[in-house]
Amino acid sequence: MTDEHQPRRDEDEREFAEEQASLFKITLAPLIWAAHFVACYGLVAVTCAKGWDIDAVRIGLLVFSALSLGGIGWVGWAAWWQWNVSQTRDYVNRGGRAEDRHHFLGHAAFLLSIISLIGVVFVSLPLVLIGGCQ
Structure with a gap:
């Protein structure tokens, strides 16, 4: 026998809802970046x-860029807390437990937020550096 218990239905539903929110969080920062890219260009x-x-x-686009950076920053901050590396000091999460998967999804969302933040900055650079239409 194993020492792990079988999860109850309410535990399964709560875990599924948390993972569904985590998957949404992973896609949100790149989605903001993509919307910003399409709107600017x-x-x-x-x-x-x-x-x-x-x-x-x-x-107007610079204001939209600032709002996009704020939204991506918010997603990154939430993902950082979900990753919970500041308390667990576990940078890898090799275990197959639900908690490890939850932390991994936070880690992935945090890294995607960083990439999206860099993408928004680079898409915004022509707004600042190029004079106008020619």
Whole structure:
């Protein structure tokens, strides 16, 4: 016999809900990055094609970039706490337990948040460095 107990139905449902939220958290930061990418490049292309005021669009996109960075930062912060490395000091989580899987999903979401944050910064650089449509 093993010393592990069989989970009850309510434990299974709670664990599934936590993992579902973790999977959503993994996709949220790259989704914000993708929406930011499409909005920036699409709106600038339309602005240049239609002859709209590029300075107003630039300011609006820089505000949108700041909001995107804030959203990705929030996701990264939540993922950092889910990873719980500051308390457990377990950077690897090799075990197959539900808690290890939960921490791993937090770790993955945290790393994707960092990549997404860098992506938003690099997509925003042309808004700051390029003068206008030419």
